[in-house]
Amino acid sequence: xxxxxxxxxxxxxxxxxxxxxxxxxxxxxxxxxxxxxxxxxxxxxxxxxxxxxxxxxxxxxxxxxxxxxxxxxxxxxxxxxxxxxxxxxxxxxxxxxxxxxxxxxxxxx
Amino acid sequence: xxxxxxxxxxxxxxxxxxxxxxxxxxxxxxxxxxxxxxxxxxxxxxxxxxxxxxxxxxxxxxxxxxxxxxxxxxxxxxxxxxxxxxxxxxxxxxxxxxxxxxxxxxxxxxxxxxx
Numbered sequence: 001x002x003x004x005x006x007x008x009x010x011x012x013x014x015x016x017x018x019x020x021x022x023x024x025x026x027x028x029x030x031x032x033x034x035x036x037x038x039x040x041x042x043x044x045x046x047x048x049x050x051x052x053x054x055x056x057x058x059x060x061x062x063x064x065x066x067x068x069x070x071x072x073x074x075x076x077x078x079x080x081x082x083x084x085x086x087x088x089x090x091x092x093x094x095x096x097x098x099x100x101x102x103x104x105x106x107x108x109x
Numbered sequence: 110x111x112x113x114x115x116x117x118x119x120x121x122x123x124x125x126x127x128x129x130x131x132x133x134x135x136x137x138x139x140x141x142x143x144x145x146x147x148x149x150x151x152x153x154x155x156x157x158x159x160x161x162x163x164x165x166x167x168x169x170x171x172x173x174x175x176x177x178x179x180x181x182x183x184x185x186x187x188x189x190x191x192x193x194x195x196x197x198x199x200x201x202x203x204x205x206x207x208x209x210x211x212x213x214x215x216x217x218x219x220x221x222x223x224x
Contacts, residue, residue: 098159
């Protein structure tokens, strides 16, 4: 199966953006979804784990959710800042293997 | 604090072998599954392998199964990835991560497979 993300999204500072991650087969709610942020030249870091949990140190401007009707997960970033400009990857599981979405480049205009 | 430091990357010819290491500190290493994840230049993330805390369980991506072997030495707080029969498409930055859910990542080590 695959996790499909938009290639890119863009929004202005202070606005809200949502990045989707659609699971092609199997129930999105059947396995936890994580979201990672990767700034240029840096390693990825976790911004959401277990669908909607925020690690300590991640601002509450970041939130995650699951929608079974569309079989997708979403990462929402509110109050956009220039520092949020990065690549974002969703990740889940299938047959004990990790699967990553293709990544979404977020541009803060 | 948790630290993961990869090493062992470099330039290798197609068909060659390389062994990566990941030195862990700041947590009880043997209590955690560990993973290898790679990222080809300009591309997305690809999970490669995991190993359980006691080395009882391992799993591999189809793209590396039969060519790569993951192992660990809990006494040395170290994770390894032995890579053989390397191909150009294995060129990537290789990260070690702590499971579950990759809550910590190393800085990565670059493997380049080229003649």
